[in-house]
Amino acid sequence: MAEIKKEKKAPKNSAGPKNGRYVAARLFGYLYRFKWLLFLSLVLTVASNFLSLIGPRLAGYAIDAITPGVGKVQFDRVFYYCALMAAFFLFSSLFSYVISVLMIRLSQRVTAEMRGDVFRKLMDLPVGFFDKTPPGDILSRVTYDIDTINTTLSTSVVQILTSLITVVMSFVMMLSINVPLVSIFVVTIPLSIFITRSKLGKLTPRYRLRTRKVGELNSFSEETVTGHSTVKAYGRESVMEERFASRHTETMDAWFDVDYHQCTVNASINFINNLSMALISVVGALLYFFSYLSLGNLAAFVLYSNKFSGPISEAANLLTDLQSAAAAAERVFLLIDEAPEQVDAENARELDHVRGHVKISDVTFGYTPEKEIIHKLSLEVPQGGLIAIVGPTGAGKTTIINLLMRFYDVGSGAICIDGEDIRTVTRKSLRRAYTMVLQDTWLFSGTIFENIAYAREDATMDEVVRAAKAAKIHSFIASLPEGYNTVLSDNAVNISKGQRQLLTIARAMLLDSRMLILDEATSNVDTKTELEIQDAMYSLMKNKTCFVIAHRLSTIQNADHILVIQDGAVVEQGVHAELIARDGAYSRLYHAQFET
Known part of the structure; x- marks a missing residue:
């Protein structure tokens, strides 16, 4: 009998949840497969947001061209700045449309690659994996979890860069208009960050629980539909309905728990942003009254503060969407990282000319x-x-x-x-x-x-x-x-x-x-x-x-x-x-x- 050499070890599946950075790196790896499409989207995002953020400054110039009194309005300057604003906003909107199309295409390609990797992994997995894993849970990862990732990628990647550009440029513009007004954000921004971080820490395990409950519900539904004739034959419809209701209630509770905590974050951030706006209005009015700030600059500052606060308000939603996608991606990557069927021995040969002894x-x-x-x-x-x-x-x-x-x-x-x-x-x-x-x-x-x-x-x-x-x-x-x-x-x-x-x-x-x-x-x-x-x-x-x-x-x-x-x-x-x-x-x- 030929000597049996030790078979190569299949990669082990790491137990437990994946690290957040690890999951993000894996997702970026899929995005990087289409780097030129991603690069073009990012360039257009920068251009679109730059054009959009020039608008408030031009609006301030147009307002400053209007002074009280009959015949004192400089219409040529007003029309000039308004025309520039219209042109900038038009090109910004066109770029945004192109970006949306590109990101939809990018997210679809990424999810197609991911589903392909998952299916190839399923073909490589040993029979033992399917003996111990409910089919409904596998289908949930292939469909629901990857769809969640797709939805997030099609919007969140661009939204992250948009928010970053908007916050930085708005802050720079506000500094160039009036430094004392900017000091208001020294109090409100740290408070927003503190609330967001404290709440998001509680959301991560809840997202994991939600995706797991969805998988369990899908698995139960799949096996019930498959065995429908048995259910009917034994007259167990009411029992199965009760079991479904119990699992469905657990899934709904998991969804409600996530949405509830997300709503508390949104409400807290909105309150802080409204407080910022009230303080800016009061302090800005005083500065205008004492001639430290023109009306146009005050209007521009208010517009920029809205743009500055917007991404901070959306950050909670954005981060919760990312957490949802991360929880889904974690389940998908755990499947992709499952140990495949043990590879053949190094000296394994083809079995040919079989006699059958x-x-x-x-x-x-x-x-x-x-x-x-x-x-x-x-x-x-x-x-x-x-x-x-x-x-x-x-x-x-x-x-x-x-x-x-x-x-x-x-x-x-x-x-x-x-x-x-x-x-x-x-x-x-x-x-x-x-x-x-x-x-x-x-x-x-x-x-x-x-x-x-x-x-x-x-x-x-x-x-x-x-x-x-x-x-x-x-x-x-x-x-x-x-x-x-x-x-x-x-x-x-x-x-x-x-x-x-x-x-x-x-x-x-x-x-x-x-x-x-x-x-x-x-x-x-x-x-x-x-x-x-x-x-x-x-x-x-x-x-x-x-x-x-x-x-x-x-x-x-x-x-x-x-x-x-x-x-x-x-x-x-x-x-x-x-x-x-x-x-x-x-x-x-x-x-x-x-x-x-």
């Missing part, structure tokens, strides 16, 4: 360290052998299949194919050596032809038809108006479970794998149909090493070898007649099915 030696395995499911399992399957695995629910039958496919790695022991430890070959080539037909059928939205030819893109129509005929599904397909071009809805809910099962069997018949796994492959078809497709199944299994998990023991009586699994160990093995004669566990299972 399988040997399991003293295999021990548990999904968690504290709970062992498979105990010292040993088994040898000759090339072309038909092995049936039977046993009660929870005995470990499907776990054996998971280990054969390397969805999970054994805890100890080894599994070999043609003398090669499966840990020394690439997972892709190993899984390509098998064809699987599972109890849980999976078909995607597409034509019947595309679903049957799913694993073979080069399959011709003749090959697909032959596979469908062998699986006893061709006559049904031919009866459809569009035949093989009939489009199946999501997971093929527009056809019966039995028909879906036959389509998956036809799909398996197109492959030329040397090993076959049938996990209750005929569980969704009736006994008559099962008998009809037995010949096709035998043709599918011919000259292949087959592992068959069966609850209907009548379907595996001709197996070359039958394993009886109980509590993760083989308690009996042999052919059907031998096991019946022993009057042991297999015999009890068999007679329990047929004695009635």
Whole structure:
């Protein structure tokens, strides 16, 4: 047996919430992928805000050109400054329009990249991740969380720069007009900053709670809709409504808690800004009365103080939006940073020319360290052998299949194919050596032809038809108006479970794998149909090493070898007649099915 080199460690997912700076850096990394689009938006933002901020100064000049008394208005200066203001505001508005379009395009590209990264990560994640993570929570991250990031990026990035430019330029302009009036902000600005920081510290965990509650609500809704027929069958509608109401109330409370604290911040900042405006009006009037300030400069100062206070008022909203986006981004990045399926060993080779000799030696395995499911399992399957695995629910039958496919790695022991430890070959080539037909059928939205030819893109129509005929599904397909071009809805809910099962069997018949796994492959078809497709199944299994998990023991009586699994160990093995004669566990299972 080839020496097994240690596999490369997959990157570990850091536990706990991500640092705020870390999340911001990751988001900026996505923005930087479109740096020229971002740069153009920022340049236009600077230009737009510069033109907009010249306006109040021009308004002051125009007001100063108006002096009390008949005939003392300098109309030429008034019209000149008004024309300049109109031109500046017009170009500023045009730039703002272009910026909005650019930022929408930028945010859409960023979210497209992010969704692509998330989906690629989902394709790389091991089966174990999906076993422990609710589908609704995953969908919530792909949809709601990324949409939250998109909404924030399309507005907040430009708004941050706009606010910064507005505050700096307004402050400079106010200093150039009158220094004593600016001193009012020495008191109000620190107070605004103190209130904002104290409140935002309380908002961060609340945003995390809100996004988590949304994910939990989506997960509950998804599983309830999926199991709707079961809910109806057991008459549990009122119970599910109560459970939904409880989760929905928790989600609404989380939303209210965030919005309440955000409103208190906004109200506090608005009060401080109104106080600033009142003080400016009183002090400015006194300065004008004693001729220390012209009316035009007072008007300009008031306009600039409004512009200066505006971003401070909006800062609370802006920062809360950023916190919401950060909480959403944190969940997305935690998913992207999940440890992928362990990479192949450094010396892993392609598994080719497979004959199908399988040997399991003293295999021990548990999904968690504290709970062992498979105990010292040993088994040898000759090339072309038909092995049936039977046993009660929870005995470990499907776990054996998971280990054969390397969805999970054994805890100890080894599994070999043609003398090669499966840990020394690439997972892709190993899984390509098998064809699987599972109890849980999976078909995607597409034509019947595309679903049957799913694993073979080069399959011709003749090959697909032959596979469908062998699986006893061709006559049904031919009866459809569009035949093989009939489009199946999501997971093929527009056809019966039995028909879906036959389509998956036809799909398996197109492959030329040397090993076959049938996990209750005929569980969704009736006994008559099962008998009809037995010949096709035998043709599918011919000259292949087959592992068959069966609850209907009548379907595996001709197996070359039958394993009886109980509590993760083989308690009996042999052919059907031998096991019946022993009057042991297999015999009890068999007679329990047929004695009635």
